[in-house]
Amino acid sequence: MKIAYVSYEVAPFAKVGGLADIAGALPKYLKKIGEDVFVIMPLHKRIKKNYDTKIFEKVVEEYYPITHNFKEPFNVLKSNLPNSDVPIYFIESEVFNTEEVYEDSKLALGSTYFSDAVLTFIREVKNDVEVININDWQTSLIPVYMRHNYISDPTLSKISTVLTIHNLGYQGIFGKDVLDLANLPGYLYNTDALEFFGDINFLKGAILYSDIINTVSKTYAEEIQSPEMGEKLDGVLRIRSDNLYGILNGIDYSENDPKNDDRIFNHIHNYKDKVKNKLKLQEYLNLEKKRDRPVISLISRLYDQKGLDLIFDIMDYVMMLDVNFVVLGTGDKKYEKYFEEIEEKYPGRASANLKFDVDLAQKIYAGSDIFLMPSKYEPCGLGQMFSMRYGTVPVVRYTGGLSDTVVEFDEKTEKGNGFGFFEYESCKLLKAVLKATYYYKMKPEKWEILFNNCMGKNFSMESTASQYRDLYKMALTKKRGAQY
Numbered sequence: 001m002k003i004a005y006v007s008y009e010v011a012p013f014a015k016v017g018g019l020a021d022i023a024g025a026l027p028k029y030l031k032k033i034g035e036d037v038f039v040i041m042p043l044h045k046r047i048k049k050n051y052d053t054k055i056f057e058k059v060v061e062e063y064y065p066i067t068h069n070f071k072e073p074f075n076v077l078k079s080n081l082p083n084s085d086v087p088i089y090f091i092e093s094e095v096f097n098t099e100e101v102y103e104d105s106k107l108a109l110g111s112t113y114f115s116d117a118v119l120t121f122i123r124e125v126k127n128d129v130e131v132i133n134i135n136d137w138q139t140s141l142i143p144v145y146m147r148h149n150y151i152s153d154p155t156l157s158k159i160s161t162v163l164t165i166h167n168l169g170y171q172g173i174f175g176k177d178v179l180d181l182a183n184l185p186g187y188l189y190n191t192d193a194l195e196f197f198g199d200i201n202f203l204k205g206a207i208l209y210s211d212i213i214n215t216v217s218k219t220y221a222e223e224i225q226s227p228e229m230g231e232k233l234d235g236v237l238r239i240r241s242d243n244l245y246g247i248l249n250g251i252d253y254s255e256n257d258p259k260n261d262d263r264i265f266n267h268i269h270n271y272k273d274k275v276k277n278k279l280k281l282q283e284y285l286n287l288e289k290k291r292d293r294p295v296i297s298l299i300s301r302l303y304d305q306k307g308l309d310l311i312f313d314i315m316d317y318v319m320m321l322d323v324n325f326v327v328l329g330t331g332d333k334k335y336e337k338y339f340e341e342i343e344e345k346y347p348g349r350a351s352a353n354l355k356f357d358v359d360l361a362q363k364i365y366a367g368s369d370i371f372l373m374p375s376k377y378e379p380c381g382l383g384q385m386f387s388m389r390y391g392t393v394p395v396v397r398y399t400g401g402l403s404d405t406v407v408e409f410d411e412k413t414e415k416g417n418g419f420g421f422f423e424y425e426s427c428k429l430l431k432a433v434l435k436a437t438y439y440y441k442m443k444p445e446k447w448e449i450l451f452n453n454c455m456g457k458n459f460s461m462e463s464t465a466s467q468y469r470d471l472y473k474m475a476l477t478k479k480r481g482a483q484y
């Protein structure tokens with residue numbers, strides 16, 4: 001199959017969160033199982049800063065998006081995803097010259113322009129594409145354009161579309177003027193189309209117009225069809241429930257290999273290596289160096305979704321235990337400030353790293369003992385998978401993909417790979433943290449079993465990729481069925 005994988009962020013070129021990890025890895029694994037796939041993303045300013053884009057091949061010069069009302073030209077540059085022969089195309093335009101990948105005031109223009117530029121490029125250059133996999137709201141106008149502006153285009157009208165929802169909490173909601181900017185018909189401002197409580201909702205458009213929809217775990221695919229977790233789109237999702245699937249994300253096991261990863265202090269083959277990483281991490285972050293003291297960590301975008309209010313509630317009680325606490329994250333200023341205060345309050349025991357640093361993330365995954373992820377909701381979650389890959393035991397709230405990946409440790413059967421809780425309450429989180437710390441301190445032989453259980457889990461991309469292939473096939477059948 002010929003597949004275009006479209007994403008606003010792709011690792012390692014521009015990563016803000018988990019979407020980039022998937023966009024940088026899944027296409028490689030699709031290629032490995034024989035699919036003909038390319039990736040396409042905006043040439044963000046930070047890519048120009050961090051890469052020598054002059055060595056990228058220029059494949060298109062001065063094209064104009066066919067439909068969009070913002071008549072600025074774009075170029076298309078080509079490179080490969082690192083360590084692979086998967087082509088990645090970058091749309092180069094003034095529109096993407098923002099400091100941040102997601103800069104609120106520029107996103108209406110950026111996302112609409114990108115969507116139409118992608119279709120223009122496919123129509124003019126890659127006209128054999130059979131499936132377009134769009135991701136999240138920034139690319140959600142693609143099937144809307146196809147249905148309304150390109151319905152009789154001989155190339156674009158034949159292509160099937162798959163929408164992957166990585167996070168329903170972000171939908172792309174704008175005033176109705178955005179239709180003029182995007183040059184989409186005014187009648188889309190209509191409850192049966194893109195209208196959403198007096199505004200326009202891009203993700204709603206993609207849910208309605210994509211051939212197939214999926215999200216990133218089976219549990220989350222169920223949850224989002226309920227009023228409690230549907231973020232006001234549950235009704236629309238229920239309408240499409242026959243075409244809504246959940247495919248659990250994987251992680252790139254070759255790039256994240258504890259036995260070969262040079263970003264960590266010591267390659268990890270066994271529990272002794274794990275302890276070496278912990279001791280080095282304590283030293284590196286100026287924490288008191290103690291072999292028997294568990295390091296509890298959090299690596300996260302610092303937003304409400306991630307359950308940070310629960311962590312605040314319990315922090316002082318947790319710090320009464322003999323533990324170190326490490327956080328790596330950026331986001332909401334109130335959370336950043338709070339973690340700064342924690343570091344000051346517990347010198348030598350708490351470390352707040354308020355920055356985006358992929359190398360440090362790896363050192364923390366490898367050097368901590370317990371990884372916190374008490375999310376309010378979690379479509380899939382990659383942090384718990386990375387932590388387990390490096391032998392760190394997750395403590396999670398059982399929701400979405402966390403429910404699908406973490407199994408409560410049972411001392412008798414010695415099965416399970418973490419600890420967790422269901423109700424979104426701080427005392428429940430506290431109990432789970434206590435339980436983990438108890439096993440660490442009081443039952444070291446069980447802890448080593450847990451370590452081995454975590455490292456023995458398999459969340460590699462192979463199975464994810466083959467499920468996406470099935471999804472694409474379904475999208476093709478559906479589209480062809482509708483046409484004939």
Ligand SMILES: Nc1ncnc2c1ncn2[C@@H]1O[C@H](COP(=O)(O)OP(=O)(O)O[C@H]2O[C@H](CO)[C@@H](O)[C@H](O)[C@H]2O)[C@@H](O)[C@H]1O
Pocket residue numbers: 016017018019021022166167216249299300301328329330355356357358361378379380381382383384386401
């Ligand atoms: N300060 C920092 N420095 C370095 N690295 C940092 C960092 N803060 C976060 N990261 C990294 O960013 C990624 C976060 O991925 P997650 O899947 O855990 O959450 P996110 O909410 O971004 O993703 C959304 O999309 C993904 C992909 O589908 C879903 O798994 C998830 O549930 C959904 O919310 C991880 O690779 C993590 O290591």
